[in-house]
Amino acid sequence: MSFTIALHQRAFKFPALIFSCSFHYIRHKSIDPESFYTSLLEKSTQKTHLKQIHNQLYTHGLHENGFIITKFIHVSSNLKETEYARQVFDEFPKPYVFLWNAIIRGYSLYNMLDEVVEMYSRMQHAFVAPDAFTFPYVLKACGGLMAVRIGQAVQAQILRCGFEDDEFLRNGILSLYVKCGGNNRARVVFDGLRNKSVVSWTSIISGYAQNGQPIEALRIFREMRGSDTKPDWITLVSILKAYSDLEDLEQGRCLHSLVIKIGLEYEPDLRIALTSLYAKCGQVMAAKSLFDQMKIQNVILWNAMISGYAKNGYADKALELFHEMISRNIKPDAVTIQSSVLASAHLGSLHQAKSMDNYVNNSEFKNDVYISTALIDMYAKCGSVDLARKVFNQTLDKDVVVWSAMIVGYGLHGQGREAINLFHEMKDAKIRPNDVTFIGLITACSHSGLVDEGWDFFKSMKDYGIEPSQQHYASVVDLLGRAGYLENAYNFIKAMPFEPGVSVWGSLLSACKIYRHVILGEYAADKLFSLDPLNTGHYVQLSNLYASVHMWEGVGKVRVLMQSRGLNKDLGYSMIEINGKLEAFRIGDKSHSRFNEIYEKVEWLENRLLEYGFVVDSESSLHDLDKEDKKMSLCNHSERLAIAYGLISTDPGTTLRITKNLRACVNCHLATKLISKLVNREIVVRDLNRFHHFKDGICSCGDYW
DNA sequence: CTAGGGTTAG
Numbered sequence A: 001m002s003f004t005i006a007l008h009q010r011a012f013k014f015p016a017l018i019f020s021c022s023f024h025y026i027r028h029k030s031i032d033p034e035s036f037y038t039s040l041l042e043k044s045t046q047k048t049h050l051k052q053i054h055n056q057l058y059t060h061g062l063h064e065n066g067f068i069i070t071k072f073i074h075v076s077s078n079l080k081e082t083e084y085a086r087q088v089f090d091e092f093p094k095p096y097v098f099l100w101n102a103i104i105r106g107y108s109l110y111n112m113l114d115e116v117v118e119m120y121s122r123m124q125h126a127f128v129a130p131d132a133f134t135f136p137y138v139l140k141a142c143g144g145l146m147a148v149r150i151g152q153a154v155q156a157q158i159l160r161c162g163f164e165d166d167e168f169l170r171n172g173i174l175s176l177y178v179k180c181g182g183n184n185r186a187r188v189v190f191d192g193l194r195n196k197s198v199v200s201w202t203s204i205i206s207g208y209a210q211n212g213q214p215i216e217a218l219r220i221f222r223e224m225r226g227s228d229t230k231p232d233w234i235t236l237v238s239i240l241k242a243y244s245d246l247e248d249l250e251q252g253r254c255l256h257s258l259v260i261k262i263g264l265e266y267e268p269d270l271r272i273a274l275t276s277l278y279a280k281c282g283q284v285m286a287a288k289s290l291f292d293q294m295k296i297q298n299v300i301l302w303n304a305m306i307s308g309y310a311k312n313g314y315a316d317k318a319l320e321l322f323h324e325m326i327s328r329n330i331k332p333d334a335v336t337i338q339s340s341v342l343a344s345a346h347l348g349s350l351h352q353a354k355s356m357d358n359y360v361n362n363s364e365f366k367n368d369v370y371i372s373t374a375l376i377d378m379y380a381k382c383g384s385v386d387l388a389r390k391v392f393n394q395t396l397d398k399d400v401v402v403w404s405a406m407i408v409g410y411g412l413h414g415q416g417r418e419a420i421n422l423f424h425e426m427k428d429a430k431i432r433p434n435d436v437t438f439i440g441l442i443t444a445c446s447h448s449g450l451v452d453e454g455w456d457f458f459k460s461m462k463d464y465g466i467e468p469s470q471q472h473y474a475s476v477v478d479l480l481g482r483a484g485y486l487e488n489a490y491n492f493i494k495a496m497p498f499e500p501g502v503s504v505w506g507s508l509l510s511a512c513k514i515y516r517h518v519i520l521g522e523y524a525a526d527k528l529f530s531l532d533p534l535n536t537g538h539y540v541q542l543s544n545l546y547a548s549v550h551m552w553e554g555v556g557k558v559r560v561l562m563q564s565r566g567l568n569k570d571l572g573y574s575m576i577e578i579n580g581k582l583e584a585f586r587i588g589d590k591s592h593s594r595f596n597e598i599y600e601k602v603e604w605l606e607n608r609l610l611e612y613g614f615v616v617d618s619e620s621s622l623h624d625l626d627k628e629d630k631k632m633s634l635c636n637h638s639e640r641l642a643i644a645y646g647l648i649s650t651d652p653g654t655t656l657r658i659t660k661n662l663r664a665c666v667n668c669h670l671a672t673k674l675i676s677k678l679v680n681r682e683i684v685v686r687d688l689n690r691f692h693h694f695k696d697g698i699c700s701c702g703d704y705w
Numbered sequence B: 001c002t003a004g005g006g007t008t009a010g
Helices: A002-011 A015-028 A033-042 A047-059 A066-078 A082-091 A097-109 A113-125 A134-145 A148-160 A167-180 A183-191 A198-210 A214-225 A233-246 A249-261 A268-280 A284-294 A299-311 A315-327 A334-347 A350-361 A369-381 A385-394 A400-412 A416-428 A435-448 A451-464 A470-482 A486-494 A502-515 A518-531 A536-548 A552-564 A595-611 A627-634 A638-649 A666-678
Strands: A573-578 A581-586 A656-660 A683-686 A691-695
Touching (some): A082 A097, A113 A148, A167 A183, A167 A198, A198 A233, A233 A249, A233 A268, A268 A284, A268 A299, A299 A315, A334 A350, A350 A385, A369 A385, A435 A451, A502 A536, A518 A536, A638 A666, A666 A683
Antiparallel strands (some): A573 A656, A683 A691
16 A cells, blocks of 8 residues: 555656556556555546546546546545536446435535535436435535425435434434524424534524524523533634624623633634624724734625625725725625625715726626615615616516615605606516515605605505514604694504604604694604614704794703713714715815815805895704804805815816715705706705705705705 | 535615
């Protein structure tokens, strides 16, 4: 044996020589051909080696030696030569179970799941009985394909073959049900296990962690810690996911300490899970620091960081990382693209949106329905419902999420009629609406003043078997409230089947602010202050309501309340994109290099507005300023600065696109309407909640926002 | 030669 090995170490330095000699050695030195070719195959690193060996096998009449051919298929598969392996398999006269296992393993290795199932089925037709090594591949393939019916047939076959007590296979079945049979079925299998290994525990825990039951996952983890089985790093990855989903930073940190304590902190994939935990819980700095320490070429690590940035409002950093990834030749996958498109949506820059769309179009993901959905959402959020529609039209096999994204997009832009038309088209296409479809529809109606239509949609939900959620109720309150039916909205809330939450009371308060209904507004605000005490938006809304009816002592009271809770009003800013570059302006901002020109333009606008008879509604909108600032700030609101800058830096007639971090104020809204007319420009403003398209002196929101 | 994990659209 040692002689054979020594021989083969030379073999690939002089492959031609060794191949020509091999027959001689086998025949005359009595070397066992099976060991000989096994060693030779194990040294093979490329297809040409395999071909040479294959030729030798034919020459020496060994091409029907099952042991060698099994090994051959195994090695070919490892070298990613699945097609070649298949060819050799097909040439074998009557393959028996080892050969079948080898070829099935090869497909399994590269996630060619359909092929795994197909070969398993062919094996049955060839009346070859599977053994205990066949089933794990097949079960895994069924799990990956979500093919629970086939999986059950496989399970039946396992019983027929007498493997029902095989612990390995039981864990495989458990994993199958975790992936596609639901947690209850998986639980039955888990409870039936006599010996629960770390793999069994991890499977069931991950099942709950992945199917939206993190609390149950953690409960079973506690149970596990009471058993003899010690969790390993893969178990902890699942637990980290449970904590991330619960956004339980405290427990997540405790687990981080545990990881360090048991010496697993340098396990790369566990560190990735930790990065993801911090990113998801809003601890972007902590995540970035872990990320920087690793910075390995692992797409999941980069995805975790990119999506973390995107979710926590660091759209620019998310996109920066995306570009860095490309420049480092780390291949983005579908998840990377989704997160980056999401970041582009948050950024609000149409220029960036187009460039992202362009990237997708030139990539292998251009027909990925998930990504198309994200693109539709992105264009809608970046102000172009038309481009969103274009992507929508080009999307093949539109599912309910695609349709819903487009409906929500129309809603965002106050195009209620288009949303309704699309809904009818969707029904004609036999796509069943879901809960989000109705949120989109009701919101679209609400933003367009289509009260009856919106109400009918809400009522029709039960016909589709959809239970209205908190969000649906909030949309209806918004629908009724915006149209002035405040009492109806309040009665509607009282009749809700569960406790109204922040979104419901928030909708009512906004409506009360529009219609200056103090009593109801105070009531809603009171609820909000206890449910969501740290959100400054609610305080500002109530303060605005008081100001609109000249209740200055109320304004003062809110200010004191905010101070006592240590809150400051969010500073307003507006961004505008010029030549693909986003620039931000704050109230009274003088830092811009062209600020002289900008202020000149602002003053010019101010004078034109006065000529036009623009009257400042001074009480309702200047809540956040001291009286002496009022006059000054009229022309300094950040939105006005952005418009002025847009006017001096673009050609006449160019659409201006502005993004604000707060709601549009009454004065700015009124002024922007007039400005759109007097400079003959379309001005698109994205505020905190929706889009306003200003054109010819009117706004798409119909003055409801 | 076999079973468990991390990123994920409206």
